Amino acid sequence: MAAVEEAQHQPTNPKEAPNTTPETEGKSSSIHTKVLRRACDCCRKRKVRCDGAEPCGPCKKATIRCAYLQPPKKKGPKGLRSAKVLHALRRIDDTANGSPTSPLSPEQSGGAFGNWGWSSATTSAGNMQASAAYGVPTSVLPEHQYYQQGMTSIPAPMQIAPDPPQLYRSDTDSSAWQSNPQSMPTVSIPTISLKSEPSPACALSDRLPGDQFMPYVQLFFTHMFPIMPIIDHGIYLDPRLYADMNALGPDVYCFLCALCAATVVQLDASIPQPASLHPNKSADDLFVEECLRERASYDFVSESQTLSCMTSFFLFAYHGNHENNGKAWYYLQEAITFSQNLNMDDEQTYGKHDPTDAQWRRRLYWLLFVTERAYAVQRRKHTRLHASVNLPAVFESEDPHLLNGFVNLANLFSAVDDSFVSAWRGARRQSLCNEAWLANTQKQLDAAALALDNVTETQHLDISVTRAWLQVLSWQMGVSNGLIWGKGEPGMRLDYPIAMARKVCEITSGANASALDSHGIGMEQKLSDIAGCLADVLRCTADDTSPTFLEGKQYLNMLLGKLSDMRGRESRYLAPLMSKCQGLMGFELSTQNLSLPTDSAVSSFAPPSSCEWLSAGRKFSMADSLGMLRTLSMSGNLGMPALMVPMEDWQQRRPSGRVYDEAETNAMNGWQQHVAGTAQAV
DNA sequence: ATCGTCGGATTATAAATAAT
C-alpha cells in the first residue's frame, strides 16, 4: 500500500521530463511534448493525442469537425468532502463501539476501517468509500446538507420519476436544487432525467459549454422573469447546473437552449453579451440550432413534461421575435399541445401534484393562456386555451408583488374571451361584435380590475394601465366592426380613447415615478400604445373644437411627457410617437387648422365610401374620420406608435418585457407594408 | 498494416488542510 502511494507520487516530482525509470528505457519516445493543456472535443472523446491546432491533426485526418466547445470542469475536491468524511467516520466509530468521540490517530483509524478497503489506494475502492461515507446520515452544517441529499438519491437509478425532482441524468450532486431557503416555493420541475449514460453517438456531439448559458439566464431573470415567472431562480441560477452540460438530461438542455435563444433576441444591443461561439452565427440562432438538434436525439413528445412545454414556448418567443410568424405560431401551438397532454387545462390534475409544483404549472398555464390570447388577437387566430383553471397563488408565492402583476394580467386577459377573439378574427359583416357584447366586454375589463383595489400603488398602476390598454384594443375592434358611434355606451364613442387616456393620466400623474418605472418597458409600451391610439383619434377629429378633444390633446401631451422621462431617460417609444403626432401638436399651438396633415402616411388613406353613419354636429366629415380609423384598425395597428419607427430601427431587438411583443412586431411589419402600399397607390 | 476504441497510468490543478 505504502509502496503504491510512493509509486504514484514519484513521477510527480520532475515536472517536464517524465522521469524515466530504469526499465522504461527505449520507451523514452515519451519525449513527446508535455501534455497539452486542452485537447479538442473529439480527441478528448477518442482519447487520442491532440495537437491543439484549430482544426487539429487527428480531426483533420479523420475528417471530423474539430471544436473546443466543451468547457473544462473544475478540478480538485468539491465542498467539504474530507471534513464530511471525517465527520461521518467519527460518527460511525462512535456508534460502533459506543465510546465517546475522541481524536483518533491515523493508525487507529486505519485499523478500524481496514475492512472497508479504506486504505487501499485504488480508485474503485475510493469511490466506494466515498458513497458509503456519504450515505451515512451525519450531522452536517446546514449549508452543506445538500451533499447528503444528493447522495441518498443514488440507490434508485433508472427510474422514471414524475414527482421527485431530478434535473440530472447522472446521480451525483444534483441535490441542491430543492433546498433553496430564499425562494419560498421550492419547486421541483419534474423531469424524466435518470436516463442511461449518454450513448457514444450522443456524447460525441458536443453540447454548448455551460458558461454560454449562465449570462443569458441571468438576463432572463432580470428582464423577462416578471412577465414569465415560470422557472425557479434557485435552480436555474445555480452555477452547478451548468458545470457539466453533458450531464444534463436532453430535456433540460433543450430548455436552456430555447430559453437563452429567446432571451438573446429580446436583449437590447446595449446589454453586453458574451462573445458568440461562432463568428458567423448569432448566439440565438446557435442556441435554437442546438435545441433542435438535441430534440431530434430523443423522444421529446413521449417524454414531455413541463420542460418540453416551456421549451416550445421559448422557441415560440424566439421565432416571434424574428417575425417568423408561421413558426412562432407553430411552436406556441406545440407548447399548448404539451400543456394539454399534461392536462394542465384541467383543474382536477393540479391536486395530484406537489403544491409548489402545482403552482409552477399554473403559472405556466396562465402564461400560455395570456400569450395565446394576445397573439390570437393580434394575428387573428383561434384560441385553444380557456380560463379553466385557478390562477396561481399570489400571496404565498416567493414574490407576491411580482406574482400579483402576473395574475392581474391573466385576469384581464380572461376578459378577452372567446367571442372577443372570434369577433376580432371574423369578417366585419357576420361579426359577433355588436354593441351589447362590446359593452359587456368593456364592463368585464372594468370588473377585472375592480377586484384588485386593495393592492399597492405599483400594482394598481399596472393593472389600470393594462386594462385601459386592453379597452383601447376592444374599442378598436368596435371601430373595425362598424359600430355606430357618437351615442350609446361610452365604450362605443369616438371619444372613448380620450376617456381611457384620461384615466391613465389620472393614475399616472398621481403616481410616484418609481412606482411607474418599476414596470419597465412594458409600461412604456402600454402608455405609448394608448397615446398612439389617442393620436389617431385626435388626428381624425382634427377639426373638432369641443372641449373633449382639446382635453384629449392635453392628455396626449401628458403621456408624451411621461414617456419622455421613463426610468430616468427618454423612452424609446417616444420618438416614433412624436413623429406620429407631427402636426397634431401643431394644432394645439396654432389654434385651428382645418386640413389634415399631409406630411404623414396616415393622411394618404382614402376614406372608404361606405361611411354612411354620419354623425351630426361635426363640421368636418365624420365619415372621413371614421373611415380612416376603421382602415387603421383593420390593419390591427390602431394606436401602435411603433408603426412609424423606421425600418432599421424596429428591426433591431426590442428590450421588451412583454410576452406579446413579437406579435406586435409582426403586426407592425404588416402595417409598414400596408402603409407603403397605400402610399404608392395614392 | 492500419484504424478506431478505450482502460487506465500519468499529469495538472483546485480545494482543503496544515504549517508558519
Place this chain on the structure above:
DNA sequence: TTATTTATAATCCGACGATG
C-alpha cells in the same frame, strides 16, 4: 500567510480488436 496534501478532472499511451 504560504506550503503541503488531497481529490478530482484531463490527457493520451498503448493494448486490443476490427477491417482490409
